[in-house]
Structures are given as C-alpha cells and as structure tokens.
Amino acid sequence: MEHASRDVPEFRAGATDLSERRRSGVSRGAVLDIDPAAAPAGVSALAAGGLRIGALTTVATVAADTAIARDYPALAAAAGGLATPQIRRAATLGGAIAQRNRCWYFRNPDIACLKKGGEGCPAREGNALYAVAFDTAPCVAPHPSTLAAALIAYDARLDTNQRRNVPMVEALGDGRAASRETALASDEMIAAVVLPPPTPGERAAYKRAIGRAHSEWPLVELVVAATFEAGVFAWVRLVAGGVAPVPLRLHGAEAVALGKPASTETFLAAAAASVEGANPLPQSRYKLDLLQGLVRDLLETVAEQNRSG
Amino acid sequence: MRVLAEHVGGGFGSKGALGMETIAAVELAKASCAPVRVAYSRHEELSVAGYRPAVELKLALLPSRDGGIRALSLTAYSDAGVAANNTVAGLARLIYTAQAKELVDYDVLNDLPPGSPFRGPGGPPMAFALEQGIDEAAQRLGIDPLAMRKRMDNNPARARLYDWAMGLDVWKTRGAPGEGRYRRGVGAAAGYWLYLWQADTKAELAVKDGRLVARLAVQDIGTGTRTVIAETLAREFGLDASDIEVQLGDSRLPLGPGSGGSRVTASIVPALLDASNKLKARVQAAARQAPAPGSNAPWREWLAASLDLSVTGGRPEDDKRNIYGNASLLHEAGIVGRIFGWMLRRSQKMSVGAGAPSSVQVVEVEVDTWLARVRVLRAWSGISVGKLASAPLARNQAAGAFIQSLGHALYEAREFDPRTGHVLSVNLDDYRVPGIADMPPIEVHFDESGFDHVPGGSVGIGEVAAVPTPAAVANAIRDALGVRPQEIPIRPDRLLALMKGSAHGAR
Numbered sequence: 060m061e062h063a064s065r066d067v068p069e070f071r072a073g074a075t076d077l078s079e080r081r082r083s084g085v086s087r088g089a090v091l092d093i094d095p096a097a098a099p100a101g102v103s104a105l106a107a108g109g110l111r112i113g114a115l116t117t118v119a120t121v122a123a124d125t126a127i128a129r130d131y132p133a134l135a136a137a138a139g140g141l142a143t144p145q146i147r148r149a150a151t152l153g154g155a156i157a158q159r160n161r162c163w164y165f166r167n168p169d170i171a172c173l174k175k176g177g178e179g180c181p182a183r184e185g186n187a188l189y190a191v192a193f194d195t196a197p198c199v200a201p202h203p204s205t206l207a208a209a210l211i212a213y214d215a216r217l218d219t220n221q222r223r224n225v226p227m228v229e230a231l232g233d234g235r236a237a238s239r240e241t242a243l244a245s246d247e248m249i250a251a252v253v254l255p256p257p258t259p260g261e262r263a264a265y266k267r268a269i270g271r272a273h274s275e276w277p278l279v280e281l282v283v284a285a286t287f288e289a290g291v292f293a294w295v296r297l298v299a300g301g302v303a304p305v306p307l308r309l310h311g312a313e314a315v316a317l318g319k320p321a322s323t324e325t326f327l328a329a330a331a332a333s334v335e336g337a338n339p340l341p342q343s344r345y346k347l348d349l350l351q352g353l354v355r356d357l358l359e360t361v362a363e364q365n366r367s368g
Numbered sequence: 369m370r371v372l373a374e375h376v377g378g379g380f381g382s383k384g385a386l387g388m389e390t391i392a393a394v395e396l397a398k399a400s401c402a403p404v405r406v407a408y409s410r411h412e413e414l415s416v417a418g419y420r421p422a423v424e425l426k427l428a429l430l431p432s433r434d435g436g437i438r439a440l441s442l443t444a445y446s447d448a449g450v451a452a453n454n455t456v457a458g459l460a461r462l463i464y465t466a467q468a469k470e471l472v473d474y475d476v477l478n479d480l481p482p483g484s485p486f487r488g489p490g491g492p493p494m495a496f497a498l499e500q501g502i503d504e505a506a507q508r509l510g511i512d513p514l515a516m517r518k519r520m521d522n523n524p525a526r527a528r529l530y531d532w533a534m535g536l537d538v539w540k541t542r543g544a545p546g547e548g549r550y551r552r553g554v555g556a557a558a559g560y561w562l563y564l565w566q567a568d569t570k571a572e573l574a575v576k577d578g579r580l581v582a583r584l585a586v587q588d589i590g591t592g593t594r595t596v597i598a599e600t601l602a603r604e605f606g607l608d609a610s611d612i613e614v615q616l617g618d619s620r621l622p623l624g625p626g627s628g629g630s631r632v633t634a635s636i637v638p639a640l641l642d643a644s645n646k647l648k649a650r651v652q653a654a655a656r657q658a659p660a661p662g663s664n665a666p667w668r669e670w671l672a673a674s675l676d677l678s679v680t681g682g683r684p685e686d687d688k689r690n691i692y693g694n695a696s697l698l699h700e701a702g703i704v705g706r707i708f709g710w711m712l713r714r715s716q717k718m719s720v721g722a723g724a725p726s727s728v729q730v731v732e733v734e735v736d737t738w739l740a741r742v743r744v745l746r747a748w749s750g751i752s753v754g755k756l757a758s759a760p761l762a763r764n765q766a767a768g769a770f771i772q773s774l775g776h777a778l779y780e781a782r783e784f785d786p787r788t789g790h791v792l793s794v795n796l797d798d799y800r801v802p803g804i805a806d807m808p809p810i811e812v813h814f815d816e817s818g819f820d821h822v823p824g825g826s827v828g829i830g831e832v833a834a835v836p837t838p839a840a841v842a843n844a845i846r847d848a849l850g851v852r853p854q855e856i857p858i859r860p861d862r863l864l865a866l867m868k869g870s871a872h873g874a875r
Binding site: 083161163164166167168169170181184185186188268269270271272273274275276278342345348349352353355356 | 411738739740741743778779783784785786787788790792793794795797798800802803805806857859860861864865
C-alpha cells in the first residue's frame, strides 16, 4: 500500500533528496535531468548591480563564493549552515529552493497525504511534533528550504524556463499547492536566482534551533540582515523557517526594530512581535519560544558585529 | 541445522531471540531447499525489528534523617507493544538497602510491534527514576548526593567509585549554575548489573602446525570478543595476540554463551584458562624435548615443537571464598531471588555470581536557555568489572555505552502516529542518533578489584556502563536549571516546558 506522489515528472539536479524518495517509493514519476546549459552553474555580476546565480550552482559554492559572502552575507551563512558538507557539495541552489518537505507522514511510503496528491493531512490530527506554528495552509509541514528564507530576505527573483524575474515570494506561493512546496508549474524549472544590488554595510546572521550540534533539520531557523546608523537599526530583515508553510518574513518584528537602538529592550520587543499572529498546533507551540530565542540571539549577534566593526 | 554468524555488527539490542521473519525464512528454506535471505530496509528495521520498550515510572522515596532510605516505592508501566514480561521496577531490588521496598511491574499491552531486550534491559529507565529520586532527596536534605549514596549502599565496589567521583575536581568545585543565558550543571548517578555466567560454556584449544587455535561457538557482536579470546591466550602463553587463530560464530563449534546479559567475558575467559591449563599439560606430556632453560618464550617453543592435539576446557565454578560470602546478588532479593537464580541455573545453565558489576557516572552539562539545547561538556564513567580482559576494548565498551545512553537521554525516540500506530521515525533524520559533535570528552576510570573469585578476574561491562547515563544527565540538568527532567529524550520542546514549570513537553 505504497502512497507515492502523483506520477508527475520531477526535475533532477543534485538528487540528494530525490534519490532517497525514489528508493523509499515516495517518488515514482519520470525523472527529467536538467540540461546544464539551461541552468548553468556559476555566479556572475549584473551590469546594474546585483548577482545572477545559476540554479545548478552547488550550495557549497554559494557558501564559499567571495562576492556572495561580501554582499549577501546572510545567504552565504545560510548556505554554509544547512545539511552536511557532503550534501552541500552535491545539492544545488535550484534544488534547495524546490525541494520537498520533511514531514514524516509525507516521507512514509505507507501513508497518504495532501502533498502526495492524497486527501487530508494526517499530521494535523496525528503526531505534529515538527509541524508549523503559523498554521496557514491545509498541510502542516514547514517549508524545508533554508536558502529560500535567505533569498526572501534579499528580495531575490527567479528566472525559470518559462518566466523571468519572478519574485521569490510569488514563486513560493502560500504553501497551499497540492503535490509541491512552491507555486511553480509542474513543468517549470528554476534556471537562475537574481539578487538585487546589495545594501552597503549590511550585517547578517543565520542560525537554526536544533537538538543536536549539527546535521539536523531545523526546528526553527532564522535569517537576519540589518544595517545600522549611529547604533540604530536602519534596515532590517527577519525571515524564519521551520514555522510556516513558506519561509515567513517577520514584518511585525522588523517594524519594531526599525529606527530603534540596538539594545536588549529592542531585541526583546522584536522577539515578542515575531510570534504575533501565530496559531500553533498544540504540539508545535514550543517553536514560538525557539523563534523568540532566535530573534533575540541573532539581533544581538548583528548588533555586536556592528559594534566591533 | 547449522548457524554461522562470524561477524555481527553492533548487536546491542533486539538480537537475543529469533524474530518471526528469521523463523519464516528458515521454514521457507527448508520447504524449498533453496537459500532464503532476510534483509530489513531501514524503514522495516526501525519499525518492526525490536526496540527498547518505553516505560512510565512512579517513584516515592522516604529518606531517613541520616541519609538512608526508609521506604521506596517504584511502580513501572512498560509499553513493549504486543510483547510482555518487562522488568524495570524490580531491578531496584538489588541496589541500596531500605527498610521497605515496594516494587511493581506492569505490562501495558497494545497493538504496536514488539519491543525486545536492549542493552541493560530495564536498567537505564529504572536508574532514570531511582537515581533522580535519590538526587532529589539529597538536594532537599542538603546532603552531597554521592555521599548519601555511599551511606545507603552496601556494595564495596560502588563505595570506592563514590569516593573516586567525589574526588573529581568537577564534583568538588561544582557551584551555582549562573543566571544568564547559559547555565552549567553537574550531575551524578550510579548503576549496577547482574554478574552472569554461562555454566555450560566450553572452549576448544588446539595446536595445529605449531599454531594455537581457539574454537568456540560464541559470536563477536562488535564488542571485540575475538580480541578478548586472543589477548587472554596471549597472556597465558606469552605470545602475541596475532599469533593466535580464533574461530567463532559457528554452531558446530563447542557451545559458548549467547551475547546477552554481559555474560560473554565471564563465561569464556575461565573456560579458556581451563583449556589452557589442560593444553599445557598435554603438550608437555607429549613433548620429546623441553625448551632450553632460560628461554624467554618457552611456550612459543613448546607449541612450535608440538604435535597437533586438542583439548576442551569448561567453565569452572567461582572460588567460594570471597568477600560476598559466595552470595549472588539475587540473595539480596530474598527467597524469590534465590528461586529465580536456581531456576536460571537449572533451565538455562546460567548462573548469577557473587558481586555486582557497578558504575558511577558524573556529567557536566551546559543548557542554552534561549534555544533549549543541552550540551554535555564533559563526562566521567567509573566502572567496576574486575580485571580488564582487554584494556582498549574495555574502554571502547565503556565509552560506547555512554554514547548510546546519551542518545537515549537526549535524542532517540520512536515516534508513532497515534491513530494508526504507523512508526514515523523510520529514517535517520527522524530517528535522531548522537553525532560526533554531540560527544563530550569521556574519561573512563576502572576499579579493577572485586572479582578475584572469578577465574581470570573479569566480568562483563557492556550493560553496566550504560545504566546510569540518562539519570546522570537529568541530575546535571536539575543542577543547572533547578527543575527536574521527567521525560526522555530531553528534547528542546521538553526543556522549554520544563523551564516554564511543566513536567511535560510538546505532547
């Protein structure tokens, strides 16, 4: 009684996840290998400022690239902080954005669920230990992509084989789509990520709250990017993963921090604002504490970076 | 029927009995006269191939003013799915003296796949309750928890381990946990296991083409039984371990012990020593010429010149004269224990010997109160299992047991769908095992006295070294946070609930 995803074709890039889903029987459609010319690996500067990163660029390259590290440090930190060194060497930027969720119901070939084209979310009434804390879609699996969270922080856009300049937020959608974790069409392939011109003087940090030291899918993760003027938050982006069907921009917390001095009082107020509007499941309520802890932690971190120049 | 199991990797649980799948495979092979292979996928292995049963324990403890125990009540409700006969609370019979103990074990039967014996069956969960109870009593009485244990514990080996632990700098200098984001704590716990040995163990020792060959039907489950055999014989004959050929893992060989209950070393070493004595006598009797006087490797010469011959040794009884008055640990459990011991010997040729393999562990933790993560900074494991049959492998077992139990304490759990019973933790993302970066430096201390009545002086280590760890970690977290973990694994969600004053985590 195997419950596979609908037998739709799937693109294969690094195959770090696809191969496992095919082995388990969760994925059984045709596999489309990506023409390297259609999504060439590599990082190139754009004439008007900004970067274009080919979808087949590996996560390890994104983490190590000097231009990315200089101009988009939150993206570099996020890429260096996910998965394991082996996965980062093989996994690609495009695959990391379009990857399937980590829900243990979805991953179990014996269980049907919405994201496999079935009816109903078995996690919602079942064991929801790792479920969303902002319950805004029929499926309660958090969006799995760390890099998508970082790219939202930078207002990145995607080029696909069908469209150009699709804002990240639009490409990811609202998490309500059946059988995928993005709002891309089933035959739509990410070709490249386009980053707008950088913000000078940016400070950034990425961290995930996990039980162990490394190599664990985040319970909650947070990307922070900010600039300061005279010790005051002049620009700030906070994007959380692990808590919602798509990476969640924390507009409320950003608004609280903006224009305020980098003080413990500000960090705590932003942390409190970060969980406004949350509607966790009974089992996932703890994620709100972790989210607040991460907001406080990373705002303090970027403020300290700013102080020490 | 012949069983071959020359190499078994990591058999630390769920391997003590034939599973249904193996029995079915044997029947199929017999019926079809063709080979049948059984191989679990990871999904199958993590869902139906056995696991340490879950247990809920209720503990009540009445300490006396002088730091002893007047009364102890421990009730266990074990969940091994469709399997029964869990003994968890009952294990508290054999450690610490008390005026009264009420120990009750229940099985809560349900439709989930069967659990099975797993490294120190019942031991770590029992210690998780009892050792936290004692720690709590000591805290409330304002007594050093290790000194309190020493007062209520009549085991001389553990008394020495308590002294060792109380002498550690980390114990002597433990102080306030701090008020900031990161809190430090130090905790200790004790454990024991039964000293078991298999009375019908046989070991064949042969000289073949001048080379020493040991043959017995024991198996190496990744703990180094081959090396224990080779090193034991190397010491006896003044040879290198690499000089000795060891054959095991074959049911046609002379009967050896099963790899359970930490009984292998205490069964095979005495049988090998018995065989060694017999072989030496035979070789010397048959030799045409003795080695030259003053030879620095006389047995190398005796064996090189020897005809091919073979002897079989047995497992002799222990020396009746010992500090325990030859009383097995089961004697402390009264008439029921004595009857149980007699039945074990009669029905399974298994003996419970005098003395208790013992352990005392100390761990230092750091708790990140913002992100609810526990890091174990350093760990000390004091072990009393007699003389070490192989020092590096004993250290490996002690550290390995600590690592496995640390996983038990902080990370590992089977997770189910509450409605269908589907096991959800069927991959190594969702079944969380410790990684290298989660490991503290582990200092292992061996107290080698106490088992001189055992031929060879060595007893098993695999289980006793795993018993105290979850309790020691929990006691350290109690020291750091002022609140006591009551559920394992001590995950971030549970730690957060704990810090908010609730005993229960996300579920």
